[in-house]
Amino acid sequence: MAVHVVDHPLVRHKLGLLRQANLSTKDFRALSNEVARLLTYEATKDLLTEKVTINGWAGPVEVDNIMGKTLTVVPILRAGIGMLDGVLDMIPGAKVSVVGLFRNEETLEPVQYYVKLANKIEERMALILDPMLATGGTLLATVDLLKEAGCKNIRGIFLVAAPEGLRKLEERHPDVEVYTASVDTCLNDDGYILPGLGDAGDKIFGTK
Numbered sequence: 001m002a003v004h005v006v007d008h009p010l011v012r013h014k015l016g017l018l019r020q021a022n023l024s025t026k027d028f029r030a031l032s033n034e035v036a037r038l039l040t041y042e043a044t045k046d047l048l049t050e051k052v053t054i055n056g057w058a059g060p061v062e063v064d065n066i067m068g069k070t071l072t073v074v075p076i077l078r079a080g081i082g083m084l085d086g087v088l089d090m091i092p093g094a095k096v097s098v099v100g101l102f103r104n105e106e107t108l109e110p111v112q113y114y115v116k117l118a119n120k121i122e123e124r125m126a127l128i129l130d131p132m133l134a135t136g137g138t139l140l141a142t143v144d145l146l147k148e149a150g151c152k153n154i155r156g157i158f159l160v161a162a163p164e165g166l167r168k169l170e171e172r173h174p175d176v177e178v179y180t181a182s183v184d185t186c187l188n189d190d191g192y193i194l195p196g197l198g199d200a201g202d203k204i205f206g207t208k
């Protein structure tokens, strides 16, 4: 399985700011989108393009166009919404497929409450957005439902990932590629990533 840790100074700097305990909602939101933007740049490096000829200022010129029904971004509610603007800054025409899942606080199992996928999803690359990959339960449930819908090419962008979740993904879906700013140390007894960011959903939405 491919895990791409994006080791760019801007990403490392912004991730360091995100880890601060007393960050305001506004700053956490802004930084999440900024890191998402940079991770998107890396995650889309090999998108297929085709040559087209356009009218340039000095006559016809051959340029590159991203091909056809290329991708859909898949924010996982709620916290994935905190990365969506940043990703759409980079890919403004992307179709958005929304998946609603929350983690049961006791069992840590994902609970699904909403799904609305883009049309022709089987022809698109799916780019999953979630700030946190912890136990991996939420990501596995999302990949399962995308594959059931016919999706063959799936990637995920996470601000922070835990080794436990990556191991689970490797066992169940080794074809899924991960792009993250950091693989952190481990999970605590409540399933939170250490050193991590805390509860990303609460920080992005200002709840708590």
Ligand SMILES: O=P(O)(O)OC[C@H]1O[C@H](OP(=O)(O)OP(=O)(O)O)[C@H](O)[C@@H]1O
Binding pocket: 076, 077, 078, 079, 080, 101, 102, 103, 104, 108, 110, 130, 131, 132, 133, 134, 135, 136, 137, 138, 139, 165, 191, 200, 201, 202
């Ligand atoms: O890898 P896992 O152990 O499944 O945990 C990761 C999930 O937990 C968080 O969502 P949460 O359940 O807090 O929902 P929220 O986005 O609505 O806050 C996070 O945004 C991931 O979706």
Ligand SMILES: O=c1cc[nH]c(=O)[nH]1
Binding pocket: 132, 134, 191, 192, 193, 194, 196, 197, 198, 199, 200, 201
């Ligand atoms: O560390 C974690 C783990 C799951 N969800 C979060 O928001 N943070």
Ligand SMILES: [Mg+2]
Binding pocket: 079, 199, 200, 201, 202
């Ligand atoms: Mg949450």
